[in-house]
Amino acid sequence: MKISKIWIAALVAVLSSGLVACAPSAPQLKKVLEDNPDVLFAAMKKDPVGFLETVNEIDKLARVQREEQQFEDGFKNPYKPVFEDSRTFEGPKDAAITIVEYTDFQCSHCREGMSVIREVMKAYEGKVRVLTKHFPIDRMHPQARKMAQLYEAMATKDKAKALEFKAKLFEDQDDFQPTDKEREIKSQDDFIARYGRRIDAELAKVVKSFGFEFAELKKLGESDAIANLVQKDLEEGQAFGFTGTPGYLVNGVPVRGAYPFETFKMVIDRVSK
Numbered sequence: 001m002k003i004s005k006i007w008i009a010a011l012v013a014v015l016s017s018g019l020v021a022c023a024p025s026a027p028q029l030k031k032v033l034e035d036n037p038d039v040l041f042a043a044m045k046k047d048p049v050g051f052l053e054t055v056n057e058i059d060k061l062a063r064v065q066r067e068e069q070q071f072e073d074g075f076k077n078p079y080k081p082v083f084e085d086s087r088t089f090e091g092p093k094d095a096a097i098t099i100v101e102y103t104d105f106q107c108s109h110c111r112e113g114m115s116v117i118r119e120v121m122k123a124y125e126g127k128v129r130v131l132t133k134h135f136p137i138d139r140m141h142p143q144a145r146k147m148a149q150l151y152e153a154m155a156t157k158d159k160a161k162a163l164e165f166k167a168k169l170f171e172d173q174d175d176f177q178p179t180d181k182e183r184e185i186k187s188q189d190d191f192i193a194r195y196g197r198r199i200d201a202e203l204a205k206v207v208k209s210f211g212f213e214f215a216e217l218k219k220l221g222e223s224d225a226i227a228n229l230v231q232k233d234l235e236e237g238q239a240f241g242f243t244g245t246p247g248y249l250v251n252g253v254p255v256r257g258a259y260p261f262e263t264f265k266m267v268i269d270r271v272s273k
Contacts (some may be wrong), residue, residue, distance in 0.1 A: 008207045078252025091129030099130045102237040102247040106141035113246040113258040133233040143199045147220030
């Protein structure tokens with residue numbers, strides 16, 4: 001039976017919690033456990049609630065340490081995303097800090113992340129630019145890629161309106177989620193077809209409000225040039241180790257998730273030194 005380090009550490013904490021002196025050393029306890037794994041289960045049965053609380057606490061500490069190590073690795077070896085003048089961004093073009101966001105228009109965490117990024121841009125006014133890239137998670141959000149392609153299609157015609165379109169998509173995000181009736185459809189193909197038709201109708205209204213024809217913009221978004229652009233964004237994010245959304249690169253330092261303002265402040269202040 002293989003015993004992980006975290007379980008060993010938890011048992012050390014439990015077994016040693018009532019000792020004041022003459023406590024066995026961690027290596028000694030480790031050897032006892034490896035030679036007698038049943039001791040682990042005996043400790044769990046003796047105080048299962050306390051044992052789980054200890055394990056949960058150690059797990060939290062382990063996650064904090066992993067996050068700290070990930071940030072340190074990022075500071076030492078920042079990533080280098082592709083920058084193209086044709087892409088849309090907010091903030092000064094020559095800003096000292098560039099935040100590349102990998103986003104999914106149907107992701108609720110991305111909507112939360114957008115609010116944090118707004119806060120960052122306000123706090124560091126004139127010092128930060130935000131470049132939009134895409135990370136559509138097709139298996140969870142089947143309409144996200146279509147939205148990303150529409151966004152990039154609109155950006156070829158009017159970048160300012162495209163940024164407003166982005167904000168609108170997040171603002172009305174709930175309207176683009178499946179309805180209860182759509183979720184009841186048993187056939188996956190039928191679900192995608194019916195859901196897709198309704199989303200097209202919803203998007204057509206939004207696109208029209210920005211002064212564009214939906215059919216024309218959708219066709220442009222499905223062109224090889226734009227479809228490949230969105231796909232390359234996704235592949236770039238995956239190459240940087242992102243597995244979900246949102247993901248950010250702050251001057252190349254990865255921020256993996258919808259972290260609060262304080263996290264971005266920590267990264268920005270450090271890369272600005």
